Amino acid sequence: MFGMGPMELILIAVILLLIFGGSRIPAIGKGLGGVVREFRKIRNNITGTKPKTKNDKTEEQDKSPSIEAELSKKLLENVPGVKKVMDIKDKVKKVEDVINKV
Known part of the structure; x- marks a missing residue:
């Protein structure tokens, strides 16, 4: 994942825990999830397509811009x-x- 190993991810998690505390981490994660969801909605509205599933053909992706x-x-x-x-x-x-x- 982005060239980071498990030790780097653990270090980042520990730093986040120290900075924000255990009680605020779930709220931050929920907020980030909401942001990602809104970006996906905006992208889907602009492109006018529905989200792709795993079973969709890759040929359709190659044909579409x-x-x-x-x-x-x-x-x-x-x-x-x-x-x-x-x-x-x-x-x-x-x-x-x-x-x-x-």
């Missing part, structure tokens, strides 16, 4: 300033290409 691509598409559609910035970025890239060719 990535979450990042869909999020950036939705962002470009819904936030007016982002589209202008992306247009300016494309123009700057074209100018850089012209300058580099000369």
